[in-house]
Amino acid sequence: MKEFIKNQKVTYNLMSFTGYKSLLLFSLLTEGPKSYEDICTSFYNNPYLREKVSIDTVRVYINSLRRIGCEIKRVRGEDKISRYTVISHPFELKLTPEQMQSIIKVYKSIVKNMDVKELLSMEKFFAKIGAYIKNDHFIDEIKRLSMLKDVNNELLEELIDCCDKKEQIVISYNSPNSGEKNIELISDKIDISNGKIYLYGMGFEYMQYGSFLVSRIKKINEIKLNKTLPCNFKEFKIVYELVCDTKKFKPDKNEKIIEKHENSLLIEMTTSNDFLAKQKLLEYGYNAKILEPEKFKNDFITLLEDMKAGYYCG
Numbered sequence: 001m002k003e004f005i006k007n008q009k010v011t012y013n014l015m016s017f018t019g020y021k022s023l024l025l026f027s028l029l030t031e032g033p034k035s036y037e038d039i040c041t042s043f044y045n046n047p048y049l050r051e052k053v054s055i056d057t058v059r060v061y062i063n064s065l066r067r068i069g070c071e072i073k074r075v076r077g078e079d080k081i082s083r084y085t086v087i088s089h090p091f092e093l094k095l096t097p098e099q100m101q102s103i104i105k106v107y108k109s110i111v112k113n114m115d116v117k118e119l120l121s122m123e124k125f126f127a128k129i130g131a132y133i134k135n136d137h138f139i140d141e142i143k144r145l146s147m148l149k150d151v152n153n154e155l156l157e158e159l160i161d162c163c164d165k166k167e168q169i170v171i172s173y174n175s176p177n178s179g180e181k182n183i184e185l186i187s188d189k190i191d192i193s194n195g196k197i198y199l200y201g202m203g204f205e206y207m208q209y210g211s212f213l214v215s216r217i218k219k220i221n222e223i224k225l226n227k228t229l230p231c232n233f234k235e236f237k238i239v240y241e242l243v244c245d246t247k248k249f250k251p252d253k254n255e256k257i258i259e260k261h262e263n264s265l266l267i268e269m270t271t272s273n274d275f276l277a278k279q280k281l282l283e284y285g286y287n288a289k290i291l292e293p294e295k296f297k298n299d300f301i302t303l304l305e306d307m308k309a310g311y312y313c314g
Contacts (some may be wrong), residue, residue, distance in 0.1 A: 021043070021049070023064055024042070025055065025061045025065065026086070027060070028067055029086040033075060033084065034085075034218055035084075065089075071086070072084055073085055085221050093132040093133050094133075100138045110123075111147065116160065116190075119148055120148070123146060147195060150215040151215050155219065156190070156214060159187065159190055159199055160221055162312070164194055166186060166188065169184070169223050169224065170184045171212070171217050171218075173217055183203060185202055186202045187199065188200045188202065188253075193211075197213075197214040199217065208234075209276065211276060213308055235272045236271065236293065236296075238269040238293070238296055239266065239267070240269070240290045242267055242286050243264045244263075244265060244286060246260060249265060251267060254269060254270045
């Protein structure tokens with residue numbers, strides 16, 4: 001211990017090699033079945049060992065692991081090579097049915113308020129502990145509840161990175177109306193709406209800001225080196241009044257607060273997509289009142305009347 005405190009280095013003098021080799025072998029076998037040659041190579045390449053071990057020595061370490069409760073078997077693969085594998089060990093994470101139900105209940109509650117990056121972290125966490133929980137029903141239930149169950153997580157991480165950098169990208173998108181096609185856009189953000197994950201950005205096809213369901217994105221075909229904003233891209237401004245808790249309200253990136261009152265805010269939204277704007281304002285219900293422009297306000301009133309008529313027709 002004095003040597004370690006003085007030099008801050010692990011040396012041969014500080015190690016119990018029998019214990020260290022047993023732990024190293026345990027780590028190897030939990031990764032997957034390993035042959036004697038695999039074990040020898042790992043021991044030889046280890047910076048603290050640099051030595052070959054005999055098959056008899058390997059058996060000694062395996063028997064040491066068995067004595068502490070590990071179930072280790074030797075299996076023969078299709079290549080006729082024998083490999084050692086861990087069937088079970090005393091370090092598995094064991095949860096009672098009641099504990100599992102509590103975790104599932106908490107998970108269902110907290111995922112509703114998470115952003116996409118937090119969801120990815122949670123997904124990785126359950127994937128990691130899933131290897132130590134011998135209960136497929138529990139893991140399957142977590143996967144069923146996840147908003148990422150239909151999403152390629154690696155692709156999602158790439159899209160998040162593109163949004164952080166505001167990259168101009170070309171994606172392969174499986175459109176429900178026109179099938180698979182290439183869509184070019186300047187990526188803006190990944191967000192959750194109605195339990196689904198969307199990529200938002202300025203699309204070149206319709207020259208407006210739009211949303212794309214991430215589960216329908218097959219891949220990123222290209223990341224442009226230079227951004228080129230279309231010359232006929234048009235934005236317009238919407239001013240609306242919102243009754244809310246003014247201390248807690250956070251405007252979106254395309255919004256700014258132009259007046260602040262005790263229980264309400266006057267907000268200016270800049271957008272190129274009236275559909276997304278209408279969807280957002282509908283979520284506020286009667287707490288939002290559109291002030292301008294007049295055409296958008298009249299279109300919104302028509303939308304509400306059509307919705308009302310649809311209920312009465314039923």
